[in-house]
Amino acid sequence: MSGDAARSPSGRDGPAIEAKGLVKTFGETRALDGLDLTVPAGGVYGVLGPNGAGKTTALRILSTLLRPDGGTARVLGHDVLADADGVRRRISLTGQFASVDEELTGRENLILLGRLLGFRHADAAARARRLLTAIDLADAADRQAKTYSGGMRRRLDIAAGIVVTPDLMFLDEPTTGLDPRSRNQVWTIVRALVARGTTVVLTTQYLDEADQLADRIAVIDHGRVIAEGTPGELKASVGSGILRVRVQDPAQRFEAVRVLTRALDADVQVESDPSALTVRVDDSERSVQALAELNRSGIATAQFALGQPTLDEVFLALTGHSVKEVAA
Amino acid sequence: MTTDLAAGEAIDFELLSVLDEGTRPRPAGRFSASVSHLYRAALRVKHSPAQIIDVTLFPAIMLLMFTFLFGGALAEGGTGEYLQFFLPGVLVTTVLMITMYVGMGLSSDAEKGVFDRFRSLPLWRPAAIVGPLLADAARYTAASIMMLSFGFVLGYRPGPGGAAGIALAVLLLIVCAFCMSWLWTLLGLVARSERTVTTASMTILMPLTFTSNVYVDPSTMPGWLQAFVGVNPISHLVTAVRGLMGGTVTTGQIGLVLAEAALVLAVFGPLTMRVYRRRN
Ligand SMILES: Nc1ncnc2c1ncn2[C@@H]1O[C@H](COP(=O)(O)OP(=O)(O)OP(=O)(O)O)[C@@H](O)[C@H]1O
Numbered sequence: 291m292s293g294d295a296a297r298s299p300s301g302r303d304g305p306a307i308e309a310k311g312l313v314k315t316f317g318e319t320r321a322l323d324g325l326d327l328t329v330p331a332g333g334v335y336g337v338l339g340p341n342g343a344g345k346t347t348a349l350r351i352l353s354t355l356l357r358p359d360g361g362t363a364r365v366l367g368h369d370v371l372a373d374a375d376g377v378r379r380r381i382s383l384t385g386q387f388a389s390v391d392e393e394l395t396g397r398e399n400l401i402l403l404g405r406l407l408g409f410r411h412a413d414a415a416a417r418a419r420r421l422l423t424a425i426d427l428a429d430a431a432d433r434q435a436k437t438y439s440g441g442m443r444r445r446l447d448i449a450a451g452i453v454v455t456p457d458l459m460f461l462d463e464p465t466t467g468l469d470p471r472s473r474n475q476v477w478t479i480v481r482a483l484v485a486r487g488t489t490v491v492l493t494t495q496y497l498d499e500a501d502q503l504a505d506r507i508a509v510i511d512h513g514r515v516i517a518e519g520t521p522g523e524l525k526a527s528v529g530s531g532i533l534r535v536r537v538q539d540p541a542q543r544f545e546a547v548r549v550l551t552r553a554l555d556a557d558v559q560v561e562s563d564p565s566a567l568t569v570r571v572d573d574s575e576r577s578v579q580a581l582a583e584l585n586r587s588g589i590a591t592a593q594f595a596l597g598q599p600t601l602d603e604v605f606l607a608l609t610g611h612s613v614k615e616v617a618a
Numbered sequence: 619m620t621t622d623l624a625a626g627e628a629i630d631f632e633l634l635s636v637l638d639e640g641t642r643p644r645p646a647g648r649f650s651a652s653v654s655h656l657y658r659a660a661l662r663v664k665h666s667p668a669q670i671i672d673v674t675l676f677p678a679i680m681l682l683m684f685t686f687l688f689g690g691a692l693a694e695g696g697t698g699e700y701l702q703f704f705l706p707g708v709l710v711t712t713v714l715m716i717t718m719y720v721g722m723g724l725s726s727d728a729e730k731g732v733f734d735r736f737r738s739l740p741l742w743r744p745a746a747i748v749g750p751l752l753a754d755a756a757r758y759t760a761a762s763i764m765m766l767s768f769g770f771v772l773g774y775r776p777g778p779g780g781a782a783g784i785a786l787a788v789l790l791l792i793v794c795a796f797c798m799s800w801l802w803t804l805l806g807l808v809a810r811s812e813r814t815v816t817t818a819s820m821t822i823l824m825p826l827t828f829t830s831n832v833y834v835d836p837s838t839m840p841g842w843l844q845a846f847v848g849v850n851p852i853s854h855l856v857t858a859v860r861g862l863m864g865g866t867v868t869t870g871q872i873g874l875v876l877a878e879a880a881l882v883l884a885v886f887g888p889l890t891m892r893v894y895r896r897r898n
């Protein structure tokens with residue numbers, strides 16, 4: 291890739307998004323409760339949160355579909371209220387739910403959008419053809435979108451958002467419900483967009499997705515940002531690491547919990563695997579001593595690992611509930 | 619073509635070059651945006667042509683049923699005379715019934731994410747609503763032609779209004795239908811589901827058409843009902859259309875209809891656009 295591909299797409303320095311104190315209520319529900327967000331230009335910004343956290347509401351406000359009840363937001367330097375058309379000329383949004391006309395074919399959908407965006411019909415058709423090939427939908431191009439699989443529909447949805455390459459692209463849960471292969475295809479598109487210089491803001495409930503794809507992450511819960519930073523920073527904020535141990539004989543697990551609790555002076559968690567334990571540690575030196583202590587007490591370990599906490603553990607530490615629990 | 623950079627990280631160079639070509643033209647203007655939405659409506663008809671038959675089949679059955687089943691009883695001169703009286707009325711009903719479809723279409727777009735996509739484009743906002751309404755005008759014309767042809771087959775003969783009268787009647791009808799559609803567009807955007815829109819529009823339209831002069835001469839009705847039929851705008855429209863086709867229309871009748879249509883447009887047009895812009 292050439293060096294200028296990574297240049298700030300806004301053509302000037304400054305964050306891609308600056309939102310302060312966004313509030314949105316729906317009747318009794320406070321969907322956003324003073325949301326602050328600063329998204330740097332370039333790269334992938336992940337917005338992570340459980341169901342109902344306010345992710346979609348935030349994206350809809352930032353993409354001018356919804357008016358906030360309070361607070362301000364500037365997107366690529368344009369105010370979302372005062373200069374909504376300025377924002378719309380630079381962004382695209384692929385919402386959580388299908389945004390294409392399912393009665394039309396994939397090709398017709400892209401041609402329609404191309405025409406609305408200002409291409410002449412022939413140019414719109416040429417652009418549609420190129421896009422459909424690039425996202426691997428050429429074979430299904432002339433079938434009605436309602437016959438597409440979940441993954442195909444999602445790719446068409448995303449393609450609809452890049453008929454004109456936006457400077458900032460919002461993707462609301464682009465991979466929810468997709469199988470690993472389709473998920474990878476979506477990630478490939480996201481990476482291509484970023485390589486081209488587009489800032490991508492995506493929401494997700496999948497921690498590993500945020501971990502792998504995002505340069506920075508905002509964790510939101512109940513309409514507020516409760517933590518923000520690089521995936522590494524977020525993990526570090528929770529403690530230096532996690533010690534995972536599997537004992538050889540599940541019958542000895544209880545004894546192992548006792549030994550580790552004493553040696554590390556910390557809460558030991560038992561996992562659903564009957565021989566596994568995890569414990570948060572601040573100091574790797576002590577972990578080594580604790581493992582030696584296990585050995586001395588006659589407890590054989592089948593496996594042990596000292597690692598960074600996963601984002602799931604980060605989430606648990608931040609909110610007191612795990613993402614999966616809420617999502618279930 | 620993809621190339622592996624690191625484990626799990628692939629950059630798709632074909633996609634990259636497609637993205638590089640995606641420079642933004644000037645967004646479509648008002649006219650071209652509306653035409654693009656018209657193009658969408660045409661594509662939808664292409665994929666399910668049954669929707670055209672749908673909207674004309676029901677009125678055709680009504681025309682047959684009323685003419686031959688009740689016609690003899692409803693008009694002194696028997697079925698033939700009743701057809702002369704009833705055809706303009708059934709024409710109005712047919713076209714007004716079709717207007718409801720625009721609301722259903724909008725609400726189904728809004729239920730899905732299609733509307734969000736359109737609303738996030740830098741476009742003249744009313745195009746998304748004006749486009750489908752233009753498509754409807756084509757549908758009204760088609761339905762009118764079908765009903766009129768069917769009427770001719772059954773024995774309808776134009777009165778002193780002649781062909782010009784019929785053409786003007788259809789034109790007036792289309793103008794009124796266009797204005798009335800804005801009531802359904804508003805309903806389509808406010809209602810939570812397509813089903814609600816269908817039920818609500820039927821609940822408004824059915825009683826209005828039945829308590830008008832579409833089916834029977836109001837002079838046979840009780841006084842209180844006559845009073846209502848007299849102020850029902852659908853009666854005014856039917857009177858004007860009948861008058862144009864029969865060559866007895868007055869300027870006052872046409873003026874009244876146009877004024878009512880303009881009033882509906884002036885109220886529901888801006889309301890629709892306001893809701894469209896602010897929808898949450
Ligand atoms: N149009 C609406 N009317 C009423 N309540 C709404 C509306 N939109 C969102 N809400 C409520 O606002 C809260 C936040 O919703 P939002 O859709 O932003 O969450 P989310 O983080 O996107 O969740 P999910 O992961 O399920 O998509 C929820 O409690 C939701 O029920």
Ligand SMILES: [Mg+2]
Pocket residue numbers: 345346347386462
């Ligand atoms: Mg959501």
